[in-house]
Structure formats: structure tokens, C-alpha cells
Amino acid sequence: MATNTLPDIHVNSRHRPLVLTACMLSMFMAAVEVTIVATAMPSIIAELGGFSLLGWVFAIYLLTQAITVPIYGRLADLYGCRKMFFIGTFLFLTGSVLCGFAPSLVWMIAFRALQGLGAGAITPVATTLIANIYGPHERAKAQGYLASVWGVSAIIGPLLGAFIVQHFHWSIVFWINLPIGVVAMIILARYLPAEETKKQHALDMAGTVLLSTAVAALLLALLQAETFGYYSLLLVGVAVLATLLLIRQERRAPEPLFPLTLWQNKVVVAGNIGGLVIGASMMGISAFLPTYVQGVLGGSPLQAGTTLALMSIGWPLASTLSGNLMQATSYRFTVMLGALLLVAGSLSLLMLTADSGLAWARCASFMIGAGMGLCNTTFLVSVQNSVEASVRGIATASTLFTRMLGSALGTAILGATLNLNLQHRLPTLSDPVQTLMDKPLRQQLSTGQLGHIIEQVSASLHWVFILAAAISIFALAAALLIPAGQRPVQSKK
Structure with missing residues (x-):
């Protein structure tokens, strides 16, 4: 510490x-x-x-x-x-x-x-x-x-x-x-x-190349899975191999890109797990809640946008309040509160039905945003306060990087969940979501056809929300890794 x-x-x-x-x-x-x-x-x-x-x-x-x-x-x-x-x-x-x-x-x-x-x-x-x-x-x-x-x-x-x-x-x-x-x-x-450079440094070039290779291969596999098909598995293999070589390189580099001692710090581990969870959970609402509002509930793009905007309102409000809260209580309490809001908001999405009003979706959106705001800021501050200044940059960057990685993973996993469900439930319809969201196509459907498609798309999206809720539970686990009672210390005068 x-x-x-x-x-x-x-x-x-x-x-x-x-x-x-x-x-x-x-x-x-x-x-x-x-x-x-x-x-x-x-x-x-x-x-x-x-x-x-x-x-x-x-x-x-x-x-x-x-x-x-x-x-x-x-x-x-x-x-x-x-x-x-x-x-x-x-x-x-x-x-x-x-x-x-x-x-x-x-x-x-x-x-x-x-x-x-x-x-x-x-x-x-x-x-x-x-x-x-x-x-x-x-x-x-x-x-x-x-x-x-x-x-x-x-x-x-x-x-x-x-x-x-x-x-x-x-x-x-x-x-x-x-x-x-x-x-x-x-x-x-x-x-x-300007900061004073006390000694000459050398960037770990081998580690940089290996890290770049691992990240590029993994993100390409996730972001372009539909384009690359089974070649995505080859990219994942390249990412795994480059990661193993990176670990080996970092153990022997005099100034490693990722100092492995960071991962002996429970707070840093918690912050990175939290970043991954926040990134993945965020995609569960950002990518799929507007689809539910427009496709299943029949809302307008404006209604979908305002529903999602409540997450963006909850995030900064909670982020601003998190500083006082973690000082008055502890890092663990603040993250636990945020994680509980995140889980509660995710579970609330499971209560949505085709007959639901927008109020329930908007309440869930706000809770998820508030939970992310509390968790994200507290994980970041706890990590920065738990490491020495000499590695604070890479410790900070790691939590931000895992959040970006979580977003890519969440998009790929939740998107695949939706597609597999739609293929199973509506095998004869090529793009049921687009059918519901395109007003001219929607108006051409009979009442029975429309009701059936809405029911199946709603059930498919519920599986996405179930998986998003399951992912959000890991934020609670990450909170428990933070030692109890730790909080920002008062500066010496």
C-alpha cells in the first residue's frame, strides 16, 4: 500500500x-x-x-x-x-x-x-x-x-x-x-x-511489441468476428501465445512494460476485474436496451435515446458523489454499493415485457449508470492510492484498458447470445430486429405475425439481460478483494 x-x-x-x-x-x-x-x-x-x-x-x-x-x-x-x-x-x-x-x-x-x-x-x-x-x-x-x-x-x-x-x-x-x-x-x-527525469530509462520494446500483438489480435477477433468467421479463432490463438510470451518477457526485463509486482496487489487486481466487468456490463445496456425500447416496446429513436441518456446522467452524478462517500466510509463499501446498484439495475431489465412502459426501463438505466459511476471512480482511486508514484501511470492505464477490453468482450459475447437465440427462435426470418425497427416493414406484418416476432425478440433480449446481470455480479466479487476499512488518507499539512 x-x-x-x-x-x-x-x-x-x-x-x-x-x-x-x-x-x-x-x-x-x-x-x-x-x-x-x-x-x-x-x-x-x-x-x-x-x-x-x-x-x-x-x-x-x-x-x-x-x-x-x-x-x-x-x-x-x-x-x-x-x-x-x-x-x-x-x-x-x-x-x-x-x-x-x-x-x-x-x-x-x-x-x-x-x-x-x-x-x-x-x-x-x-x-x-x-x-x-x-x-x-x-x-x-x-x-x-x-x-x-x-x-x-x-x-x-x-x-x-x-x-x-x-x-x-x-x-x-x-x-x-x-x-x-x-x-x-x-x-x-x-x-x-515538467517532471524531473532522475535517470535514463529504456522502454521495454519486446514487451511493447508482444502487448501490441496480443491486444490487436484479440480485439480484431472480437470486433470483426462476423467478417473473419473461423479465422477469429486463429487470432485468439495468436493473442494467447503473445500473452504467454509477454509474461515471460516481463519477468526478465529490467524495466518491464507491465511490472508483474502490480498483480501481487489485491487492490490493483480488484480494479482490473472491476474495469472488465464495468466495460462488459455497460454494453449490455448501451447496445441492447435501445433495441428493446424500439423493437419490442415500439418506441421512437428519441425515446430510446432519452432512456439511454439516463445512464449517462446517473454516471456523472454518482462519480461526483463517490469522492465524499469513499472518504466517509471506505473503498469497499462504496464499490459494494455501486455493484449492488449495477446488479439491481441489470435484474430490473429482466422485468421488462412487451407491455411495459418506458418508466421501468429508464429507472433501470439510471440505476446501472449510478452503479457504474460509483464503481468506476472508486476502483480507479483505490488503485492510484495503493501504488507508488513510479508505477501509477501503468496501474491507472491497466484499469482503463481492462474497461475497454470488457466493452469489446461484452459486445461480442452478448451479441452472439442475441444472434444464437434469434436463430433458434426465428430460424426463417433473416433479420427480425431490423423488421421490428423498420416502420414500413413493421406495418406490413399482420397482428399475429407482429405479436409472434415481438415475443421471440423479447425472449432473446431477456437472455442478453440475464447474461449481463450475471456479469455484473463479478463486481461484487471484485469489491471483496479490496481490504476492509481502506479509504483515502488525509493529506499532511
């Missing part, structure tokens, strides 16, 4: 809110990117063509971001957060500018890859930076504010994207990042002192 009770980087107390604001701006920029671009994609495809490559616009961004998150986390430990923040933000903004000038979707995908390479630095480095300028007692509240950015961006992104596409050229959805990123860089250049 780390014992330091003072910040590791001294920033004038008057300037710390400015640094926090800069980090929140940068994280908003990276977090909003997926949703704002998704809204603009129909306009982009209409101009550039290449519809068959549409999935890669999102997959390549997530892939390069996920690969580089742990790498930047370790680089921040070795060379300082300030330097890595500027490098990552510069790459992200360069990719953003180039995306706006993309002459074809192929070039768009290439520039999105560059964006992802920069985004991989922004979240872990900004999160580690806040941990370094605030002492453990203040860290919980600061990280709560930082975490709330994700919920806010989930609401603002689609609305902002729709406004831009309606009134301006689609390139603005990328270029809007430029003033945000430049302001964040100017603030940090002015008010954040």
Missing part, C-alpha cells in the same frame, strides 16, 4: 483547478469522438462512399487507442505525464484535422488510426496527471469530476454531431477538436511544471 500523503507534482493551489479543467477538456475531446462521428457518418458516406468499410472507421480508432493505452501509461511513468500528454494530444489533433480533409473512406480510416494513437495517451495520462497533482484525500473528488466527463460526452456527442451535420459541413465534427485541444495544451504548458 502506498504511504505518500502529499501530491507528487507541486502545482500552486490556485492553478490546480485550471489543470483539472484542461484534463477534463482533453478527456471530453477523446470521449465525445466516437458518438459525434457516429452521428455524422451518414453524411460522410454520402460524400465519400465506401459503405462496406464503414465498420473500420470505428474499429481502427478503438483498436489503436486500446493498444496504446498501457504503453502510454508506462511511458508516463518513465518520462513524465506532461511530455506524454503533449505528444498524444498533438497526434490526436493532427489526425482530427486530416480526417476533415479525407478524400476517401480509406484515407479516413488511416487518419482515424492516427487519432486513436493520440487518444490512447489522453485518457490514462490525464487521469494519472490528476492523481499526481492532488493528494490521496483530494484525489477521490478530483477523479469524480474527471470521470463525469464520460457521461456528459455521451449526452452531448450525438446532439452536437446532429447540429453540426444539419448546419455545417461534416468536417467540422473533427475540426471542433482543435480549439478544445489547443486550449488544454496552453493551460498545461503554462501551469503544469
